[in-house]
Amino acid sequence: MTTIGINTASRPVRVLHVTDPHLFATTEGELRGTNTHASLLKVLQHIYDSDWIADLITVTGDLIQDDSAGAYEQFRDTFSTLGLPIACIPGNHDVVPLMQTVLSAPPFSYCGSHEIGDWIISGIDSSIAGSAAGKVANAEMVRLREQIDTSDAKHALVCLHHPPAAMNSEWLDKVGLTNAMEFLAVLNAMPKVRATLSGHVHQEYEEQHNNVRVIATPSTCRQFTKYSEKFAVDDNPPAYRRVTLNPDGSLATELVWV
Ligand SMILES: [Fe+2]
Numbered sequence: 001m002t003t004i005g006i007n008t009a010s011r012p013v014r015v016l017h018v019t020d021p022h023l024f025a026t027t028e029g030e031l032r033g034t035n036t037h038a039s040l041l042k043v044l045q046h047i048y049d050s051d052w053i054a055d056l057i058t059v060t061g062d063l064i065q066d067d068s069a070g071a072y073e074q075f076r077d078t079f080s081t082l083g084l085p086i087a088c089i090p091g092n093h094d095v096v097p098l099m100q101t102v103l104s105a106p107p108f109s110y111c112g113s114h115e116i117g118d119w120i121i122s123g124i125d126s127s128i129a130g131s132a133a134g135k136v137a138n139a140e141m142v143r144l145r146e147q148i149d150t151s152d153a154k155h156a157l158v159c160l161h162h163p164p165a166a167m168n169s170e171w172l173d174k175v176g177l178t179n180a181m182e183f184l185a186v187l188n189a190m191p192k193v194r195a196t197l198s199g200h201v202h203q204e205y206e207e208q209h210n211n212v213r214v215i216a217t218p219s220t221c222r223q224f225t226k227y228s229e230k231f232a233v234d235d236n237p238p239a240y241r242r243v244t245l246n247p248d249g250s251l252a253t254e255l256v257w258v
Helices: 036-049 069-082 096-102 138-150 180-188
Strands: 003-006 013-018 056-060 086-089 108-110 113-116 119-123 131-134 155-159 193-198 205-209 212-216 239-245 251-257
Touching (some): 013 119, 056 069, 056 193, 086 119, 119 138, 138 180, 180 193, 193 239
Parallel strands (some): 056 086, 119 155
Antiparallel strands (some): 013 239, 113 119, 205 212
């Protein structure tokens, strides 16, 4: 868990948000009829071909689907060609010890924090072993607060797998962040925190919760049907998000469907 500083004071910081690739050890692995490796490659090719130059890619969990070290090696080999720092955090489908083993050396970081320009981008673990739901443990809240408070950065973006907000989808909200209200209150009491970035919900979400903008991005594979009472996937394509963090603390995002 490292802090990495890049001295680029007072200019917009550009972050690419890629989430929930659900990879397998084999490139043939499918999730609900979609080859997750091929789907991720399409997203990364789109990023590679675009002229939107990023400072960092953040990947907010569910990196793998089959509990194997080989799937993390697929992830590492697929992302390492991009030439950017890749900030990773775990989701409910991740196996933390395997993930830490494969993804702790640059260009990857595991639950690290990155200081770029006027911003600190911090990743935290909201996963609970053996559960699809999540929780930000007290120790993780303390670690986050310390990272942000001791940083010279003026503004903070917090990355965690489970968004701290309800999606108004009955089945999905049952496996959401169990202490979302408490965590949001903690974030709202931290004056530097501007926004959170999450995956998990495989759908688009962006709402202001007092001082904190809560943002979720669809997966690089299949998406869940919005507001559904029961589990359902829709036909929306893979996606990723561009996030511009401005020196004045404002941010702009653009969802890109691939
Ligand atoms: Fe997922």
